[in-house]
Amino acid sequence: MKKIIYMAVLIFIACSSAMGQSGRTITGTVSDNAGPIPGVSIFEKDQNTNGTNSDNRGNFKLTLNSSSEILVFKLVGYLTQEISLKGKTKINVVLEDDVKGLEEVVVLGFGQKASKLTNTGATSSITGTEIRQSPSASLQNSLAGRLPGFFSQQRSGQPGRDGAAFQIRGVSTYAGGSNPLIIVDDIEFTIDQVNQIDPNEVESVTILKDASTTAIYGVRGANGVLIVRTRRGESGKPLLSVRSETGIQMPTQRPKVNDGYTTLSLYRERLTNTFVDPATVAPQFFSGNNLEHYRLNDDPYNYPNVNWWDEVLKDVSLQTRINFDISGGSKIAKYFVSLGYIDQGGIFKDFSKDQGYETNYFYNRYNFRSNVDIDPTKDLHIRLDLSGRFGITNEPFDKDWNNGGTTFQYLWNGELSSFSYPVYTPDGQLATSSNPSGIKPNPIANLKYSGYTRSYTNNINLVTQAKQKLDFITPGLSANALVSFASDYGFNRLLRRSGSGTNLEILAYAFNPTTKAFEPWNPNVPRMGYLIRQGGATGTSRLVNLQASLNYARNFGDHNITALALLNQTTSSSNATIPANIRGIASKLNYAYKNKYLLDISAGYNGSDKFESSKKYQLFPAGSIGWNISEEPFFKNNISFIDFMKIRASYGITGNENIGSSIYSYVKAYTYPSGRSYMFGEAPTASNGTVEPTLANTEITWEVQSDANIGLEFNMFKSKLKIEADYFYKKRKDILTTPGTLAGSFGAGVPQYNLGIVSNRGYEVNVTYRDKINSNLSFFGNANVTYAQNKVLYRNDPDYLYPWQERTGRPVGGVFQYTSTGFYQNLAELYTLPRISGTTPLNTLQLGSLKFADLNNDGVIDNYDQEYIGNNQPTYTAGLSFGFSYKGFDISTLFQGSFDYIINIQRGIIGYQRPDRQSIPYNLGRWTPFNAQDAIFPDLSGSAHNTAASSFWYKSGDYIRWKNFEMGYKLPVSFSKKLGLNNIRVYSNGYNMGLVYTALPVFIDPESAVSSSAGEYPQQRIINFGIQVGL
Incomplete structure (x- = not known):
């Protein structure tokens, strides 16, 4: 007891x-x-x-x-x-600084990770915090200038469609797609889809750039891989965050236009140059005192002077963004839940407000995400991700009621002239041209009455993953299974006026010079047409990905081994098409000895349904090695200012199955075209015959790329200074090409063959400096530059007569045009120098017209005189960012630029060619006998000769842009606690702040000018104000 x-x-x-x-x-x-x-x-x-x-x-x-x-x-x-x-x-x-970055994690393909110390591949990454410093609604717009190797061009500012096109390390093909593979939490995304991701959800973005990191993706790894990881919960009490932003948007470039009098004066000069009497050709402008009335602007209805840019566009439009997220969890389950909303307004004035519908551009998007991690046992991990978005994109149905163009097309092309007609009639009705077939109708009538096109997009993504540790078999072994599903569905709703095609029944009034009154421009349209609603599905797509893998990670004393063996299948389908599959095996082996000597071997064996069965699969191997020199005793004991130094090299083979062909281009196809008929019987009638329009190519296959990379990384001065440099060389072969050496009498459509070869070489340098002066003050700076120059090595071109015609040896984006040698300065030049066939001095040619080089000296300017004048794709891209924080204040800024390429500037500056075109100040620099040596523009003769594609119309596209700016203040914690909050931060940020340097005329944005479209929505500058509250 x-x-x-x-x-x-x-x-x-x-x-x-x-x-x-x-x-x-x-x-x-x-x-x-x-x-x-x-x-x-x-x-x-x-x-x-x-x-x-x-x-x-x-x-x-x-x-x-x-x-x-x-x-x-x-x-x-x-x-x-x-x-x-x-x-x-x-x-x-x-705490001790992580001098060598031992705990910095590098995200790799198929969910693999590596430490910065032992990674031997070429990668670059950015955190979600840096991304959220930009107020742009598009994720990829936030990456420009921040990631070495990332080339991007934002070609439009339209709400919902403003995402930049981008490549990794430039372009290595002239036929196939150059877009990288995009993976978001193990789901494959397109560029348009990644454009819709809410930046608030993003944890990090990583780009994989060499074969050692992309070969496991096999036929889809040649263009690089962009990996987006979203935020996940951590153990702890729930953390709530609310972020609210409101900003203003305005065009980065807004053309200045000449007034009506100046434009008509230039038109009169054009007529005089061609020996035509202006008063005879256009008496409504030049007879009597008509032109003087335009100068005095004393009768705005009969002699109008309208700046259509100012009449149609607002000074600013609004953007609003709201985000809510909550995260937390326990030892067993963790979660991150996010809701987001963005509203981007359009730049047009709200003309349709009194009509009960919205014709202006706008974009609304709702995003949601739920990421859950469950550990029911110490050996089993389950991941459940559900995300999606709902988007609405609105744009005016502003096809004009006669010609079918859009308002922005007419504005950029100068087809809305200031002198043609007033905005309104004296009694307040909308005015228009008396000759709509030659002069574009009133755009305000379009924007007010014509209706809208509204696009709805719905997306849902689901990822389920289970990871089971198998330590009972051998320590470090685990099995992983993953299923992902992504679905997109879109449909349109149209509201438009009645009428046939683009000939909409819109009521407007034109000035009749005979009656001196405004009358309905079309007598057959006595009233406004009725509204018609239309719509339907625009497309559906589904993608299912299945993965099963074994993973192994274990240390044996000084030896560290990690390995992956993975089975993968991706099935994609669109609308009613037959599903396409990509199946394969991926494997990877990493070995490190004392974290000094590093080896990585990887391979992807996979194939695509695009190709015939015997050509469907291929092995894509890669390997890399690394040496952490700073871990060697001789280095540690003698060089103290370098904390970390590693040299690495890789080589491998990757593929590109996005070659531009259809999924069954290896199968024979037949059509029954008219005109290919045969006759049968005593009373014969024509019957269409069967034709094989293009021969099948059973040997078609993917592009194959050999990829070599060597890199150097080192940290200095207690890792305050970090430098990373890479040199790469890629050789892409089997590029799909239509043979140029076959005779025209071949007799059938020639199939494409895997013939082309392109090389791409370059380098990247990334320098970062961070320092913490004391507990209150710290600062950082980063500079990066990328050079990527491609060259066509072979493309089976025809036998050109002259060497300057050769495309081989030139860049993929090579431009071949006439070389301009100035202006015809005197009659002797006009009559004796070579000219384009069919032109006549003092008729289609005038003093001040453009001169072109006669390269073959045959006395005629023709296609044989077109040569390489430059590259339309930048070979250099660079970024510079810096900032500091002091107590609760922080400031950061980013500059970004692209260099060494040319842009065609003809869009919007050749209005003098037609009488209805608007002129701009640039036209005032035209050639005249009084400024012959200083002219920047041809004479105003209206000759088509001057608009011939030539080097004159191409200018350097080099630019430096002030891309981003943010400043914020985090209120003292003591103050926040008094309000019952954990933290409060107020901030302002900006995007596309301004061009620091450009060689282009001031009204042309160097990025949007790259587009071939003449009707792009202008790029937008965004100034934003926001508050973030932690609960």
């Missing part, structure tokens, strides 16, 4: 001791060699749901929930530390 009582007492004492330990409160400070550190994550080792963060002074307070005697201190940029308490209630912790 005594023994029982004694044991009970001991148990009671032990339990009391444990209970005392679990309720103990620990206080202390966290600092580094510069002072206190705020924001350090502090939690119990065996119960990480019980934790806290250090405050702005580095202080913390934590009450223990268990008998744990170990606290964990964790913060990005510092080495994680585990501190033993041993009965203490107060501790002071000094």
Whole structure:
């Protein structure tokens, strides 16, 4: 009995001791060699749901929930530390900088990760925090200038369609697609789809650039891979965040136009140059005192002077964005849930407001995401992701009621002239031209009455993944299974006026010079047409991805091994098409000895349904090696200012199955065209014959690329300075090409063959400097530059007569045109120098017309005189960013540029060619006898000779843009706590702030000018104001 009582007492004492330990409160400070550190994550080792963060002074307070005697201190940029308490209630912790980036994680393909120390591939990444510094609604617009190797061009500012086109390390093919493979949380996305991702959901973006990182994707790895990882929950109490932004949008470039008098004066000069009497040809403008009335602007209805850009466009439009997210969890389950909304307004004035419908551009998008991680046992991990979006894109149905063009097309092309007609008649009706077939109708009538086109897009994505540790078989082994599903559905709703095709029944009034009154422009349209609603599905697409893999990671003393073996199938379908499959096996082996000597071997064996069965599969191997020189004793003992230095090299084979052909181009196809008939019988009638329009190519296959890369990384001065440099060389072969050496009498459509070869070489340099002066002040700077120059090595071109016609040896984006040598300055030149066939001096040619080089000296300017004049794709891209933070204040900015390419500037500056075209100040620099040596523009003769494609119309596209700017202030925690909040930050940021340098005329944006379309929505500058609140 005594023994029982004694044991009970001991148990009671032990339990009391444990209970005392679990309720103990620990206080202390966290600092580094510069002072206190705020924001350090502090939690119990065996119960990480019980934790806290250090405050702005580095202080913390934590009450223990268990008998744990170990606290964990964790913060990005510092080495994680585990501190033993041993009965203490107060501790002071000094964190050490993660000098070599040992804990920096590099995201790789198929969910693989590696430390920065042991990674041997070429990668670049950006955090979601940096992305959210840009107010752009499109994710890829936030990447320009921040990632070495990332080439992008934003060609439009239209709400909902403003995402930049981009490539990784430039272009390596002239026929196939050059878009990289895009993977978002293990789901394949298109460029348009990634444009719709809410930046608030993003944790990081990584681009994979060499064969050692992309070969496991096999036939889809040649163009590089962009991987987006979204945010996930962490253990701890729920953290709520609300972010609200409101901003204004305005065009980056808005053309200045001449007034009506100046435009008509230039028109009169054009007629005089061609020996035509202006008063005879256009008496409504030039007879009597008509032109003087335009100058005086004394009768705006009969002699109008309208700036249509100002009449149609607002000064600013609005953008609003709201985000809500919550994250947290326990040891068993963690979650991140996000809701987002964005509203982008259009730049047109709200003409249709009184009509009960909206014709202006706008874009609304709703995003949602739920990422859940469950650990039901210590060996099983389950991932459940559900995300989607709902988007509405609105644009005016502003096809004009006679010719079918859009308002922006007419504005950019100068087809809305200031002198043609007023905006309104004297009694307030909408006016228009008396000759709509030659002069474009009133755009305000279009925008007010014609209706709208509204596009709806719905997307849902689901990922289910299970990972089971198999340590009972061998330590470090695990099995993984993943199923992902993505579905897109779109449909349109149209509202338009009645009428046939683009001939809509819109009522407008034109001035009749005979009656001196405004009358209905079309007597057959006595009233406004009725509204018609139309619509239907625009397309559906589904993508299913299945993965099953074995993973292995284990240390054997100084030896570290990781391995992957994966089965993968992706099935995609669109509308009613037959599903297309990509199936394959991926494998990867990493070995590190003492973290000094590194080896990576990977391979993808896969194929695509696009190709015939014997050509469907291929092995794509790659390998890389690395040497952490800074881990060698001779380096450590003699070079103290370099903290980390690694050299790496890789080589491998990758493929591109996006070659521009149809899925069954290897199968014979037949048609029954008219005109290919045969006759049968005593009373013959024609019957259509069967024709094979293009021969099938059973040998068609993917493009194959050999890819070599060598890189150097080093950190200096306690990792304040980090430099990374890469040199790469790619050789792409089997590019799909139509043979140019076959005779025209071949007799059938010639199929394309895998013949072409292109090389692409270049380098990247990325330099980052970060320093923390003290606990209050820190700053950073980053500069990166990428050079990528491609060259066509072979494309089976025809036998050109002259060497300057050769496309081989030139860039993929090579431009071949006439070379302009100036202007005809005198009659001797006009009559003796070579000219385009069919032109006549003082008729189709005038003094001041363009001269072209006669390269073959045959006395005629023709196609044989067209030569390479430049590249329409930039070979250099660069970025420069810097900023600082002081106490609660922070400021950052980004500059970005592209260089070494040319742009055609003809769009919008050749209005003098037709009488109805609007002129601009640039036209005032035309050639005249008085400024013959200083002219920047041809004479105003209206000759088609001057508009011939030539080097004169191409200018350097080089530019430097102030891309982003953000400044913010985080209110003191003590103030936030008084309001019942964890934190409050107010900020302002901007996007497309301005062009620092451009060689183009000021009204042309160098990025949107790359587009071949003459009707692009102008790029937008965004100035934003926001607040973020943590609850």
